[in-house]
Amino acid sequence: MIFSRLPDTVTRPLARSTELVRGAVGSLTWGPGLAIAKPTVLSVLSQIEIGTLVLVDEPAGTRTVLGEDVPFPAPAKKLLTKKSGNGVSGVNGVNGVKKSHGANGVNGFNGVNSTNGYHRPSTNRSPPRVQLVVRSDAFWMRVFLFADMGFAEAYMLGEVECADLTSFFQLFIHNRDRMNNGTTRLSAVSHALSSLARTTNTLSNALLNISAHYDISNDMFAAFLSPDMTYSCPIWRRPTLHGSRDDDDGHGDFHGHDHESLEDAQMRKLDRFIDGAHVKATDHVLEIGTGWGSLAIRAVQRTGCRVTSLTLSREQKALSEQRIADAGLADRIAVLLLDYRSLAGHPACAAPYDKIISIEMLEAVGQEYLATYFACIHRLLKRDGGIAVFQCITMPEGRHEAYSKGEDFINHYIFPGGYLPSITQLLNHISKESAGTLIVESVENIGGHYAKTLRLWREKFLANFETTIRPALKKEHSGMADDEIEVFRRKWEYYFTYCEAGFVTKTLGDVIITVGREGAMELMEDIPL
Incomplete structure (x- = not known):
């Protein structure tokens, strides 16, 4: 320094x-x-x-x-x-x-x-x-x-x-x-x-x-994601001692000899959010970070709820709205090109939301805006019985201070301005910015499930690069030279392997945090009383 x-x-x-x-x-x-x-x-x-x-x-x-x-x-x-x-x-x-x-x-x-x-x-x-x-x-x-x-x-x-x-x-x-x-x-x-x-x-x-x-097109992501287009850590089904599969508790390590698809694992994760938030048909759900609409579509298909989803990507908005329309759910899901900080007072926010879900969006908030983010959650979630569920990639406490002062490959080349908080940092902001009214129900680390996922993404990315990704880059950027395309390919290969090693060694975590207001009796539904 x-x-x-x-x-x-x-x-x-x-x-x-x-x-x-x-x-x-x-x-x-x-x-x-x-x-x-x-x-x-x-x-x-x-x-x-x-x-x-x-x-x-x-x-x-x-x-x-x-x-x-x-x-x-x-x-x-x-x-x-x-x-x-x-x-x-x-x-x-x-x-x-x-x-x-x-x-x-x-x-x-x-x-x-x-x-x-x-x-x-x-x-x-x-x-x-x-x-x-x-x-x-x-x-x-x-x-x-x-x-x-x-x-x-x-x-x-x-x-x-x-x-x-x-x-x-x-x-x-x-x-x-x-x-x-x-x-x-x-x-x-x-x-x-x-x-x-x-x-x-x-x-x-x-x-x-x-x-x-260069902007990255939807076609490139489609070349390596599963058909549901979920770009976050799934939950793989774990093997039992007798070689069968435990569908009720998919939160253990995945040992690789099962032929479960990535799409199945992503649906299990989305269901974990829908069930964890206890989404009902009468709920109005706020999703911060649309992606390509997989959570919103799944939630409405399963429960019949209403979803308002926020994104800052025009390309993602266009494709997610197309996918929503194809699923026949355009009357139940609204996708807004809007920053979460601008939602209060917007016509789409006439009343506080019953449930809030945000999947791997917190990493894009930035260290200086974490307090603002959770203050917004506090304002947007209904005070009596509201439930929120977040998923966020995290940095271990012991490495967090050094990480916060430096710059690494990911936030320089893949997610400029990105920031991985620690679990303690998240919990402190949740408590402080809600004046203690957001009560932590559970914290669950699913980071181990990311290693296999990143490997599968990398395999598909490399397998489809010449046939799908290179032509897409050439189509969008006709002046892009072959050596520039090769740098692009190697950058993404490096990204996938860099992250895979981080999760394999538990240098990185990925947590699901569930919080509820006082009066969130739905969180007691699965508990014998």
């Missing part, structure tokens, strides 16, 4: 200079700078003790093993009987590790096996062994100057390759305490430059800049 105390008149020009440096990394010959950057990065990587990183430096022609030097495990048996395709040996021909190409089969890397040709995390607890291939010396400079953000950018730009990013992230999470102690020059440089980067919303590189600013 070297520059964090300097006035804006100093930090703004420095921040602009920082962005110029980030954009120039890949195009310069660094010479003496590389002589400092490379050994510094290697000194940090040498702190790996759990698991193994095999580092192949193509420009230097070297191979370095860091951490535990144990062999890659033998190929595991496949979960499916489908014959695998033609796996390509090596990470682009390096060291005999197979890399997936489209729907081609993959198995045997880092104790993982394949489903439809994509890496699947191992269910055992052996330390990960991962191979990283450095394609360009720009990689060392990016990581030296910008740490984890530099690694993300190097991957997006093809300066480094990894056949199993999920296991790579798990490796670093397992060794985080050893590698992030702030004692190395890498930590000092990256923290200083990160503090500058937080003063600006501009992106660092021409390719990164262009790919990050």
Whole structure:
């Protein structure tokens, strides 16, 4: 945080200079700078003790093993009987590790096996062994100057390759305490430059800049989501001890040998909200964050209630209204292009709502507006017997302070302005902004269910990229060059694996919080009295 105390008149020009440096990394010959950057990065990587990183430096022609030097495990048996395709040996021909190409089969890397040709995390607890291939010396400079953000950018730009990013992230999470102690020059440089980067919303590189600013169409999301178009964590049905399935309690871990569809798991989650809020036919439900209308449609189909749903996306509004009309529910569901802060006094809010539901929208509120959000919930929910249910991705308490002061790949490239609160932070705001009148009924962490979901989304995204996503990008942005499209693809692949590793290791959580007013007797319906 070297520059964090300097006035804006100093930090703004420095921040602009920082962005110029980030954009120039890949195009310069660094010479003496590389002589400092490379050994510094290697000194940090040498702190790996759990698991193994095999580092192949193509420009230097070297191979370095860091951490535990144990062999890659033998190929595991496949979960499916489908014959695998033609796996390509090596990470682009390096060291005999197979890399997936489209729907081609993959198995045997880092104790993982394949489903439809994509890496699947191992269910055992052996330390990960991962191979990283450095394609360009720009990689060392990016990581030296910008740490984890530099690694993300190097991957997006093809300066480094990894056949199993999920296991790579798990490796670093397992060794985080050893590698992030702030004692190395890498930590000092990256923290200083990160503090500058937080003063600006501009992106660092021409390719990164262009790919990050293109609007993403409904067609792209449809290419990897399930048919219901629910873009949030589902609840998978868990296996019982006898191999059957427990449909009444789907909140345990999912072990992968079941053939339940993602759509089934999403419907289970939506039903959890409808049942948790005890939605009735006479209720007027407010949904904050429409998505593509799956919750509103499901709630009305099941209960006959009325739903007013808020979104800030014109594309989502158009498609959700089409889906609602196709379901014959246009008379029961109203989708408004409106910010939640503007709803009070709007004709759609003639009276407080009986129930409020918000699914993974809180992450977009921002730290500075959490109090405002829950103050609005307090105003919009009826005072006698109202019930609200929220779902939100969360950051663990122990990492929350450092996270709040920094910037990561997700809030820079995927959800600009996004913020993951802690559970304590959410509960404190709920209590304070409602003057204690919103009583917490339950807090349930379903984050473990996200890992499988993110893997399935990634598989569909990659499988459909050439046939669906690339043409959609070209159609909407005719000037988008092939290298820009490749950066876009790698950015989203990185995003899916980055998040998957976070949920697998419980570095991230995803909670469902149910609150009710005094007099919410419906919350007692499932309890023997």
